[in-house]
Amino acid sequence: xxxxxxFGAGQNDGNAGMxxxxxxxxxxxxxxxxxxxxxxxxxTITTEVCSAFYDNGRQYPPELKAQLDDAMAAVEKAMGLxxxxxxxxxxxxxxxxxxxxMPGMMDTVLNLGLNDQTVEGLxxxxxxxxxxxxxxxRFIQMYGSVVLGVSHHRFEDLLEQTKRELGKHDDTELTAExxxxxxKGYKDIVxxxxxxxxxxxxxxxxxxxxxxxxxxWMNPRANTYRRLHDIPASWGTxxxxxxxxxxxxxxxxxTGVCFTRDPSTGENVFYGEYLINAQGEDVVxxxxxxxxxxxxxxxxxxxxxxxALPEAYQEMLKVRDLLERHYKDMQDIEFTVQSNTLYLLQxxxxxxxxxxxxxxxxxxxxxxxxxxxxxxSRVPPASLDQLLHPILDPKAxxxxxxxxxxxxxxxxxxxxxxxxxxxxxRASKGEDVILVRIETSPEDVHGMHAARGVLTTRxxxxxxxxxxxxxxxxxxxxxxxxxxxxxxAQTMTVNGHTLKAGDWLTLDGxxxxxxxxxxxxxxxxxxxxxxxxxxxxxxVRRLGVRANAETPEDAATARRFGAEGxxxxxxxxxxFGPDRIGHIRQMIMTEEPKARAKAIDxxxxxxxxDFTELFRIMAGLPVTIRLLDxxxxxxxxxxxxxLKDVATALxxxxxxxxxxxxxxSESNPMLGHRGCRLxxxxxxxxxxxxxxxxxxxxxxxxxxxxxxxxxxMIPLVGTKAELDLVRKAxxxxxxxxxxxxxxxxxxxxxxxxxxxxxxxxxxxxxxSADFFSFGTNDLTQTTLGLSRDDAGSFLPEYVEKGLLPxxxxxxxxxxxxxxxxxxxxxxxxxxxxxxxLGICGEHGGDPLSISFFEEVGLDYVSCSPFRVPVARxxxxxxxL
Ligand code: ADP
Ligand code: MG
Ligand code: MG
Numbered sequence: 088x089x090x091x092x093x094f095g096a097g098q099n100d101g102n103a104g105m106x107x108x109x110x111x112x113x114x115x116x117x118x119x120x121x122x123x124x125x126x127x128x129x130x131t132i133t134t135e136v137c138s139a140f141y142d143n144g145r146q147y148p149p150e151l152k153a154q155l156d157d158a159m160a161a162v163e164k165a166m167g168l169x170x171x172x173x174x175x176x177x178x179x180x181x182x183x184x185x186x187x188x189m190p191g192m193m194d195t196v197l198n199l200g201l202n203d204q205t206v207e208g209l210x211x212x213x214x215x216x217x218x219x220x221x222x223x224x225r226f227i228q229m230y231g232s233v234v235l236g237v238s239h240h241r242f243e244d245l246l247e248q249t250k251r252e253l254g255k256h257d258d259t260e261l262t263a264e265x266x267x268x269x270x271k272g273y274k275d276i277v278x279x280x281x282x283x284x285x286x287x288x289x290x291x292x293x294x295x296x297x298x299x300x301x302x303x304w305m306n307p308r309a310n311t312y313r314r315l316h317d318i319p320a321s322w323g324t325x326x327x328x329x330x331x332x333x334x335x336x337x338x339x340x341x342t343g344v345c346f347t348r349d350p351s352t353g354e355n356v357f358y359g360e361y362l363i364n365a366q367g368e369d370v371v372x373x374x375x376x377x378x379x380x381x382x383x384x385x386x387x388x389x390x391x392x393x394x395a396l397p398e399a400y401q402e403m404l405k406v407r408d409l410l411e412r413h414y415k416d417m418q419d420i421e422f423t424v425q426s427n428t429l430y431l432l433q434x435x436x437x438x439x440x441x442x443x444x445x446x447x448x449x450x451x452x453x454x455x456x457x458x459x460x461x462x463x464s465r466v467p468p469a470s471l472d473q474l475l476h477p478i479l480d481p482k483a484x485x486x487x488x489x490x491x492x493x494x495x496x497x498x499x500x501x502x503x504x505x506x507x508x509x510x511x512x513r514a515s516k517g518e519d520v521i522l523v524r525i526e527t528s529p530e531d532v533h534g535m536h537a538a539r540g541v542l543t544t545r546x547x548x549x550x551x552x553x554x555x556x557x558x559x560x561x562x563x564x565x566x567x568x569x570x571x572x573x574x575x576a577q578t579m580t581v582n583g584h585t586l587k588a589g590d591w592l593t594l595d596g597x598x599x600x601x602x603x604x605x606x607x608x609x610x611x612x613x614x615x616x617x618x619x620x621x622x623x624x625x626x627v628r629r630l631g632v633r634a635n636a637e638t639p640e641d642a643a644t645a646r647r648f649g650a651e652g653x654x655x656x657x658x659x660x661x662x663f664g665p666d667r668i669g670h671i672r673q674m675i676m677t678e679e680p681k682a683r684a685k686a687i688d689x690x691x692x693x694x695x696x697d698f699t700e701l702f703r704i705m706a707g708l709p710v711t712i713r714l715l716d717x718x719x720x721x722x723x724x725x726x727x728x729x730l731k732d733v734a735t736a737l738x739x740x741x742x743x744x745x746x747x748x749x750x751x752s753e754s755n756p757m758l759g760h761r762g763c764r765l766x767x768x769x770x771x772x773x774x775x776x777x778x779x780x781x782x783x784x785x786x787x788x789x790x791x792x793x794x795x796x797x798x799x800m801i802p803l804v805g806t807k808a809e810l811d812l813v814r815k816a817x818x819x820x821x822x823x824x825x826x827x828x829x830x831x832x833x834x835x836x837x838x839x840x841x842x843x844x845x846x847x848x849x850x851x852x853x854x855s856a857d858f859f860s861f862g863t864n865d866l867t868q869t870t871l872g873l874s875r876d877d878a879g880s881f882l883p884e885y886v887e888k889g890l891l892p893x894x895x896x897x898x899x900x901x902x903x904x905x906x907x908x909x910x911x912x913x914x915x916x917x918x919x920x921x922x923x924l925g926i927c928g929e930h931g932g933d934p935l936s937i938s939f940f941e942e943v944g945l946d947y948v949s950c951s952p953f954r955v956p957v958a959r960x961x962x963x964x965x966x967l
C-alpha cells in the first residue's frame with residue numbers, strides 16, 4: 088500500500104480530488120503545487136494510516152517507516168539540506184489535516200529538527216543567530232505543549248517574566264543571547280513537567296509529532312467537534328510533513344492569512360492580514376496586532392503589505408486571481424514571505440457569512456465563473472436565517488461601551504457569560520447569551536454555538552473567534568481592546584463600567600460596536616442579491632412553498648418572503664383573544680343546545696372577519712384553513728375566576744359547571760377529544776367555521792373581482808367514515824350560504840394525514856378528499872409513540888447515543904414516518920391521480936426533510952413564514 092504522497096519535491100502524487108485520502112490540507116497543497124504555485128516541498132501521510140493505526144491497536148503499518156524515509160530523502164534533495172544535519176539542517180513542520188477542517192485537532196508544530204547542534208548550523212547558514220534561537224525556542228514551546236502535553240502557560244509565563252526583567256515589550260526585541268536564556272528555562276520546564284529531557288534526536292521528534300497528530304484524532308475536543316458536526320470517526324486524519332520556510336528571518340519576511348473576497352460582506356476585494364518578521368499563527372494568536380494587506384483598507388498608522396513588501400504583495404495578487412479561477416470559489420489562503428519570496432502554505436474554501444455566501448455566489452455566476460445552478464447550490468439554505476434576522480433599531484437609545492472589529496455581522500443581545508460552560512447552562516434555560524472571552528480557542532466552540540454572539544478583547548478579523556463565528560452565523564465583535572476581562576472575578580470592565588456574568592450586553596457585528604444593556608431590534612431589509620438568488624431558485628424548483636400563518640402579520644410576512652399561499656391556517660389560534668375565549672368556553676361548558684348556539688353565533692363575526700382579512704392579504708393565492716383541532720382542555724376555564732365568568736354568562740350554577748369541567752378533562756389530551764372528533768361531537772363549531780369561511784370567500788371575491796378558492800381541511804382523520812360525515816356537514820353549510828346569497832363558490836375539502844391509520848388507508852380516504860396535507864408533527868408523535876412535549880428529557884440522549892440519526896421533530900424520520908408519507912402519497916394518487924399533496928409540519932422548513940419531500944413527489948411544503956426563503960432555496964437544491 089502507498090501510505091505516503093509527496094508534493095513539491097520533484098513530484099506531486101496527489102491532487103485536490105484526493106481530499107478523502109490526503110485530507111483537505113494535503114490535497115490542496117498537492118493541487119497548488121500541480122498548478123505551479125510555490126509550495127515548500129513535503130509529503131502527506133494518508134488518512135488510511137490513521138485508520139490502520141486505530142484498527143491495529145495503535146500500531147503503524149510495517150511499510151510506513153521505509154516509505155517515510157524515502158519521502159524525507161526526496162524533500163532533502165529538493166531543498167539541498169539534510170534532516171538533522173549539524174551544518175545545514177532541514178527543518179519541517181508537522182501539520183494535521185482531516186477531510187474537513189477541524190478545530191480540536193493537534194496544533195501544528197513548526198521548526199521540527201532543531202536541537203542544540205542543528206540550531207548552531209541554522210545560525211551559521213542563515214547568518215542570523217537571533218532568528219535561529221527564536222525558531223528553536225518556538226519549537227520547544229510548540230512541541231512541548233502540543234506533543235509532550237506541557238501546559239503552554241508555563242512557557243508563556245516564563246517568557247513574560249523574562250521580558251519584564253529585560254524591560255522589553257515585543258518578542259522581536261529579544262537578542263540571540265536572550266533567547267538562549269529563555270530556551271534553557273523552557274528545557275527545564277519540560278524536564279520538570281514530563282520527567283524526561285526534551286528529545287534531541289530529530290527522528291524521535293518527527294515520530295513523536297506524527298504520533299501526536301494521530302493521537303489527537305481521538306482526543307475529547309476532536310470527538311466533541313465531530314459529534315457537533317456529524318463527522319464520522321472512521322474518516323481519520325492525515326499528517327503533513329513540510330519543509331519550513333521562515334517568516335521570522337527579518338524585516339523582509341512575514342506571515343499572513345488572506346481571503347480572496349471579503350468574508351463578511353462577500354465584496355470582491357482582497358482581504359487579509361499579515362505580520363512582518365513573524366511565524367505561523369502569530370497573526371491569529373493576538374500577541375501582536377496584525378496589519379492589513381491592502382493599502383486602501385489601512386488607516387494612516389498602519390503598515391499595509393502593499394507598501395512594506397511590494398513584490399510579495401504583487402505576487403499574492405496574482406495568486407489570489409489564479410486560485411479563485413482554479414477553485415471557482417472564495418479561498419482562504421495562508422502564506423509566508425521569506426526574504427521577499429512568497430510561499431503558499433494552505434488554501435481552502437473560505438468560511439463566510441450568509442450575506443457573503445449569497446453575494447459571492449451571485450457575483451461569481453455573473454462573472455461567468457460558475458453557473459446559476461452552482462450558485463444556487465453554493466448557499467446553505469439554513470444560513471438564510473441569518474439574513475432575515477433582526478438588526479438594531481436605529482432609533483433606539485443606546486450607550487456604546489466599546490468598539491472592536493466587525494467580525495461577523497448581525498445584532499445580538501443577551502446576558503454575559505465568560506465561559507463556554509456558562510453559556511450552555513444559561514442557554515439551556517432559554518436565556519439569550521453573549522460569550523465574552525479574551526480570545527477563543529477550539530474548546531470554546533460549543534459555547535459559541537449556544538451563544539447569540541461572541542465578544543473578544545483580543546485578535547483580528549482572522550482570529551479564531553471571527554472565523555468560527557462567521558462560519559456558524561453567530562454575531563461576533565473581535566478585539567475590543569479597551570475591555571478588560573477578569574475570568575476569576577467573572578467581570579468585564581470598560582470605561583468605568585463593570586459588568587458581571589448575567590448582565591445584559593448588545594453587540595453589533597456589522598459595525599463592531601458593543602452596547603450596554605438591551606438594545607431593541609427591528610427586521611432587516613433584504614438585499615438585491617437575496618431576491619436575485621430567490622428568483623433563480625424559483626426558476627428551478629418543482630415544489631411549491633406555502634406558509635403556516637393565521638395572523639395578518641404572519642400572512643403579510645409570508646407573502647413578503649414569497650410564499651405561494653397558506654398551507655396551514657390554525658383556526659384555534661383565533662379563539663384565544665380576550666373577546667373570544669369567553670364564548671368558546673361557554674360553548675363547551677354548556678349542555679343546553681340553545682346556549683351553545685348563542686355562544687357559537689357570537690363567534691361567527693370574529694371568524695368571518697379573520698378569514699376576510701386573510702383572503703384579502705393572500706389576494707387569490709390558495710389558503711388552507713384547518714378547522715378547530717386542539718384538545719378540548721386547552722379551552723376549559725382554568726381557575727375559579729374563569730369558571731365564575733362562564734357561570735355568570737350562562738346563568739348557571741358554578742357547582743354544576745365544576746362537575747362538567749372534571750367530566751371533560753382528559754388524562755391524555757393529545758390522543759383525546761380533539762380534531763375531527765370535536766367536530767363530530769359538536770358539529771355546530773365546524774358549521775360556524777365553514778360558514779365564516781364561505782361568507783368571507785364570497786365577500787372578498789366580490790370585493791376584488793378575483794375568485795377566492797378556500798381549502799377546508801379536516802384534522803386528525805383516521806377513517807374515511809369520519810371524513811365522510813364531516814365533509815357532508817360542511818357541504819350542507821356551504822350550500823345554505825350559497826342559497827342565501829344566490830352565489831357560486833369553488834372550494835376544496837381535504838384532510839390532514841397525521842395518524843398512521845390515515846396513511847395506511849390513504850386510498851380509501853382519498854376518495855373523499857380533494858387534497859391531503861401531511862401533518863408530520865402529529866404523524867411523528869403517533870408513529871414513534873413519542874410525545875413532543877415530553878420527549879425533551881430523553882430524546883437528546885437518543886441522538887447522542889446514535890439511536891436516532893437526528894431529532895425526528897426537526898428532520899423527518901425518513902425510514903419510519905417517511906415511509907408512511909410515501910405510502911400516503913402512493914395510495915392517495917392511486918385512488919385519485921389529481922389529488923393535491925402537501926406537508927405542513929415543522930419539517931416543511933427543514934432542508935433535509937425538503938429533499939425527502941421532493942423525492943416522494945409532494946406538490947408543496949408549508950412552513951413558518953420566516954422559513955419560506957429557506958424552503959424555496961432548499962426546494963431548488965433538491966430539484967437540481
Ligand atoms: P491550522 O490547520 O491550524 O491552520 P496549519 O497546519 O495550517 O494549522 O499551520 C498553521 C500555520 O503554521 C500556517 O498557517 C503557517 O503560517 C505555519 N506553517 C505551517 N507549516 C509551515 C511551513 N512548512 N513553513 C512555514 N510556516 C508553516
Ligand atoms: Mg491552528
Ligand atoms: Mg492553516
